[in-house]
Amino acid sequence: MEYCKFSKKQIYITLFLCIIPIVLCVIMNLSLVYAFLFSVTFAILMSLKNGFTTDEIKTMIFKDIIECRSLYIVVLLIGATVSVWLSSGVVPSMIFYGLSYMEGMNILFSAFILISISSIFIGTAVGTISTIGIAIIGIGKGFGIPEHILVGAIVSGAYLADKISPLSGILNLTITTTETNYKEVLKSSTHTIIPTIIICAIIYFLIGNQYSSSETSEKALQLINAMDSEFLISPYLILMPVSIVILSIIGVKSNYCMISGIVVGGIVSIFFQDTSILELVNYIIFGFSANSNFKIVNETLVSGGVVSMISVVIIVIGAISLSSILQGTGIINYLTKDIIYKISTRKELILKTGLISGVLTAITCDQTMGIVVPSRLLKSKYKDVGVDNSVLARTISDTGTIIAPLMPWNINALIISLVTGVSCVAYAPFAMLCFIAPLVTCIMCSIKNTFKSRSNESLRSGNK
Template sequence: METKKLALNNISLMIICLGFIIGSIIMSIPLYYGFLAGIVLTVAVLVKNGYGLNDLVKTIFTAVYEIKNLIIVILFIGATTSIWMASGVVPTIMYYGFSYMEGVNFLFAAFLIMVTVSLFMGTAIGTMSTVGISLSGIGMGLGIPQSVVVGMLVSGAFIADKISPLSGLINLLMTTTGKSYKDIFKTMIVTLIPTIIIAAAVYYIIGLSYTTGDYDKLILYREAIAEGFNTSPYLLILPVIILGLSIAGLNSIITFSIGVGVGSVLSILFQGSNIKTIIMSILFGYKGNTPSAELNKLLVSGGMVSMIEAILMVIGAIVLVQLFEKGNILLPIMEKLVNGINTKVTLVRRTGLLSTLLTVATCDQTAGIILPTKILKNKYEELDLDLAVLTRTISDTGIIVAPLMPWNINSFLIKPIMGITAAQYAPFAVLCFICPVVSVTMSYMLYRKK
């Protein structure tokens, strides 16, 4: 009876905390206020249940300390978007893109480009803050609504988190399940191929409406870029370096550091920038200065300062999750969700549900990986189902739906990069919707008789 009461209290606490976050979105106030309210309430509840306040404060500081590298990476993402603008890399890609994309189905082509690049980079947010910025400028220059463009970019970029061997999430999956990349890749390809084909087809159909753009405007944009920047194919050395370092598996902080350094040098050599201008761009952002006021609106980035709000929200999300784990709030709820599993189809579906709910509730994909694995690993072995199926199901559900949630860490980071919220781009991030559906459908086809 006491356990049942505790589980009920846990559910109520999680719902209230999520209500604080959603309330912040509805009232258009910074999300970190919602997380702060949730943290205060959770601490109060845990103290009432016998946890020491000093111990909980220590948990909070430990949680923040453990994500110090993530905070540094987030700041570098803000710096990278600015340096790609200031150095002329983004304008150069747009300059050539406006020529090569004439008459081409941009949404279809850009989606395939993002899928390919994200696989090699191994980071969805890294892909969004580099190649994504350039493709976003081209797409909006072609007259495609920003929400459609960003939704497409998110779909392509998050293939990295789903299956790239360089992804931290995939490596976490391999560690928790004890499976090799070769094992999980063979299993994941079963749902990956139809997911990409369906998403590409959707973007091809949507893109047909935008293949006859205003080419006179594109010519004006090209002329404005030529006047405002010194464009050169040599500037593409920066994307090549970033991609090469990512493929080599170099640490993200080192990769971004080198990227910012090379970008600064290119800014001096090609755009005549000085050290002060570069530092100001990195810290406070960059604004385009071409003859076209309309184009200048596309050439904007917020720099490191623009990422501070995102950092506060990330800290809030991580601290709240750590407090949930400290108080053993999540595990009892999750265990109730896995009762009554006796078939492989039910097991796969329940895995997807569990991983998705954890990603939604905890604002992060990590809990959606670790807890389902911890709870369901024995059940997979009991029903003689390969643990590679567990990794595939989690990557198809809990990992891939993350950017759809306005309160998710990934959404926090996309907003300052792309300038719009998850609520605006989510309806067009079709791959993130399709993937869970394909996963459930394939589970029925593969295991319905087992």
């Protein structure tokens, strides 16, 4: 455990002055680049003031920045993938056939179920949102469903990937740090994830029932006709997202899946959608914007390309730098050690695991710290209390992992907002799974603890 050289007062001042700029930028709708620039600079100055050397601080920051280099590539690839899938006709084809097939169905409920299944096979929440999610948003527009509600349902389904997909990097990090295996974690997770999915499905079904009218069918028909006139629509184009899912299932890394999608999509754009090589390069770098005679198509088919993701990469680097300093200087461990020391019961252990994981995800702007720190600090405590480590993994997944897209300054929320064009503040109230999963964990923990207490009382009474 890192020794903290900060005084108690300095710790809280540092945390306050590092978090406030982030909150202010969210409220004032300013780029988080400014917030992290201030927060990281202030954290560095406070660290230097308290005896940390420049070399120590550089080691803290650059070690984690370099370790996360694959994340930057994935973020940039997402920007390119969305543009290529729009220009190649893949997303328009998915919207065309989706609108035709889903007419008369409860779209919000269907979207949640479809995205949930897809995310488990794709293995990444943001990857699911930036591919299949984009098509679902187009379908929802055709049926007149408010975009922020639809994105909330998509986010709910997509984050099942980080919770239970065997292909998820986030879940595998959880499994590794808690020293468990997938089978154990999946078995433990069924206790909370099944009721969570059922509750979410019921909510989306009830909300979705409000969007079934002749007016929405008319919008869907307009979008179908517009897509058909502006793009070469073919069911064969849907094989591309299907192949991405298959590649994910057989274990191909998400960045290689995205690269293959970009290459094949680019070929389709050039040979079947009459896109020149220069136009394609322009779409990849600067984004795609439909230039048709149909307003509904122009509003639906828009992406920002790689350039739009550069600011996200800078913010990600800022978030990683800040979390590295908070961890490396011992501030995080100082805040958690007293909470951990006082734990004595199963209920308290699980509730405080969720609290620590959630708070760390919120403070450090990323899921990683909310997974690694509680896993490392609490493993021995779980052994002492007699609770299996699979419960530790499940609790972290139900709390710190799943709440990430609810915070506007979080890396996940930033990517979602850029990809979908919907702000975190707008979609978050409808990302039901991200709220319900932590609540179900707390309720199940309390119920189990109550039954266990009653059982022990009965045994004691019987012995008397």
